[in-house]
Amino acid sequence: MAKLLISWIAYNNDFLKTPEGAYIDVNSDGPHYQFHQHFFKEGGYDKHILLYASPKQEGFAERLAIKLRGVFKGHSVEHELLQVQDIISLEEVKTKSEGFLLKHAHDQLDIFFSPGTSIMQLSWYICHQTLGLQTKLIQTKAARFSSHGKPELMEVKVQHSETPVTAILKETRLFGVGEKEAEYKVTDSIAGVYNRAYLVAQTDKVTALIRGESGTGKEHLARYIHDNSVRKNNPFIAVNCAALAQDLLESRLFGFKKGAFTGANQDTPGFFSLANGGTIFLDEIGDITPGMQQALLRVLQEREIQPIGGKPEVVDVRVIAATNAPLEKLCREASFRWDLYYRLCVAELELPCLLERGRHELAILLDHFLLKKKADLHKKRILQLNKEARQFILQYPFPGNIRELENLIESLYVFCPEEVSVQDLPRRMRQVAPEHSLLLKDVEREHILKVLEMQRGNQRQTALSLGVALNTLKAKLKSYGVLQNQEMEEEEVQAS
Incomplete structure (x- = not known):
């Protein structure tokens, strides 16, 4: 396990520049120079990783790393691009930051909190609160602000609240754009499913199996279980088992050791290790091979994984699986293990398709997404559907379920700035396959x-x-x- 210092470069404070913004030199009074001068050695760091958000900043980041290595002998400093298109987008910055930190999940991570934009700082805070990694938030106080005239190093302590951080952020975001609808609409037909899911969440380590057609919201239900459990501040990792070749799936789930196969240049943790203390969601579980079924059964029975080329490792992960396949039929055909089936469906939940939820709920969901996409896409007014278009949508069977409905509304916001008519709807909707028609x-x-x-x-x-x-x-x-x-x-x- 290494002890790493992580930070964004301070573009405005780390460098001396011309009025036009051209590089002159590294600022010896800048935050990173001062950190290395006073705190790096004492902190016992193995490496400092300097992050920069745009390829345009690469020259600055490289010069800073070279300068720090040159002046402070023995200090290991690397610069790494963590590209962010919109540095004021909390969603993008947080997602990129999470991915970076999870790559170093087994290391001790001190995050130099001060450099970067306010959104970058907020993202560090959220990651520190929710990922369950060995992170610490630190910042420095310049000598001129210190009571004894020397720079100070301080840890940013976090007082935990009973209200999850994610809930606070959602509430703030929605109110900020004038909408009070939740991100996900739980209607009457699925309220009972979510009530059962809450009971599952309160019983730790119980595996769950979620059934439902593609697009019915299985991953959202799994996240709901995680967010309402004692694991809510630890990682939630979703894996689509059908999207990965089975040999690749094994290495992604369980990780591998250096030299285990060609191209294995370093020890790499798998999803189970990264989700340690949290929840892993295995979608399309019915598509995994018999070999993977055996490996997964071992995880559920023994609570341990075996990285490729390595020794067994104990993990603490709740497993939630999902499928739209008839597992019982697959078991009778000997293509799915009965013992794994019984291990997975300790707590079984089923989501109805959109057609089964009825026209009344379809109308509620239609209005919900019209409001939600207005906020998401920053539109000035809600999209209008003429009477014929609305009736047509309410008669459509939506074989793609909630996902298809949501994508439809988003598409209409893009292509129909005024009013939507039937002719504006996708051809696939206007030419419904007979097996999906309600006529x-x-x-x-x-x-x-x-x-x-x-x-x-x-x-x-x-x-x-x-x-x-x-x-x-x-x-x-x-x-x-x-x-x-x-x-x-x-x-x-x-x-x-």
């Missing part, structure tokens, strides 16, 4: 064709099963453009 004629067509298939193409038996005349059935099939092969026609002639 009676389409439902009838699908049912007739399904029965015809069950009767192996025998029209007479199909008509009997449907309780209609044979001529009526033939007329329907003709209107559908369904052609029967000669063998079936001859069979019917013989039968008549």
